[in-house]
Amino acid sequence: MDKIDLYQIHFPSVLVFWDGLADCFDQGLVKAVGVSNYGSEAVRAISRTLAARGIPLTSNQIQYSLVYRFPELNGMKATCDELGVKILAYSPLGLGALTGKWTETSLPEGPRGQIATKLLKDPNWSLLLDAMKDVAKQHGADTTLSQVAIAWCIAKGTTPIPGVRNVRQAEDNIRAISLALTGNEVAALDAAAAKVAPYIEPTASPFNNLRQSFDTKQAMYEA
Numbered sequence: 001m002d003k004i005d006l007y008q009i010h011f012p013s014v015l016v017f018w019d020g021l022a023d024c025f026d027q028g029l030v031k032a033v034g035v036s037n038y039g040s041e042a043v044r045a046i047s048r049t050l051a052a053r054g055i056p057l058t059s060n061q062i063q064y065s066l067v068y069r070f071p072e073l074n075g076m077k078a079t080c081d082e083l084g085v086k087i088l089a090y091s092p093l094g095l096g097a098l099t100g101k102w103t104e105t106s107l108p109e110g111p112r113g114q115i116a117t118k119l120l121k122d123p124n125w126s127l128l129l130d131a132m133k134d135v136a137k138q139h140g141a142d143t144t145l146s147q148v149a150i151a152w153c154i155a156k157g158t159t160p161i162p163g164v165r166n167v168r169q170a171e172d173n174i175r176a177i178s179l180a181l182t183g184n185e186v187a188a189l190d191a192a193a194a195k196v197a198p199y200i201e202p203t204a205s206p207f208n209n210l211r212q213s214f215d216t217k218q219a220m221y222e223a
Contacts, residue, residue: 008034008061018046022053034059034088040079047083057085061161064089066128066152066193067097067119068200081157089153092160097199098149100129115199124195131192135185143179148189150176155186 007030009017021033035046038060047057060080064071064087071077071087080087093099095112102108102116119125129145136143146162150173153160164170181189 003028004030006030006032006034006058008036008059010036011038015049018049022050022055025055026053032056032058034061034085036061036088038062040075043076043079043083043085047085057083059086059088059159061088061090063091064153064156064158064160065092065094065098066132066149066189067094067196067198069193070198077156077158087158089158089160092150092153092162093146094149094199098132098145100132100145118199119196122197124192124197128189128192128196131188135181135189138185139179144172146172147176147179148181151179151181152186152189155181 007021007024009021024030025033033050033055034057035043038046043057043060050057060076062071062076064077068091071080077087079085095115096102096108097115097119102120104120107113107116132145132148135148136145139148146169150160150162154176160176162173164173
């Protein structure tokens, strides 16, 4: 391999790392550079830093799904859209919740089990799944909830990167690429998702702490 397609750094990092990211681009080691889990202010800051060297910020990899819409609510998505930074949406299936497989008698283990318990107690959760099923029916009997969830992310202008455990899941996810949701379908899913209580409180969202993290690390770099 002569060149990496995309080189990203994770969470707001000490600013000297940004120079290293740019150096890799200038030396032809990478085709594009990006970040992961950066908040709005940090995205703007690194975008300015890279732009000063003639390098575009290509991506910001963040959690984003029908049940994790904080990037819409806190301005993160709007900032990326404004700057032309592509969002790589990880956990587009809501950690598995949006597959529709979780039930009171079939809960995942570990932290996901706690998330599942919280969602299943929310009366609006079943309404979101029903809305997803309605959309799926409009696109054929073989359309799955996973495909609808991924297609929703695509309709929002993001590039979803779902995880898989086997070939069947991979093939199922790939078919979502050809699933084009209508504006009305996206709106219906938005409305249903907005009524579901978040499985993590906004105050616990990592994005709320990114500005403080960025400011602290910037001060360390400038000291």
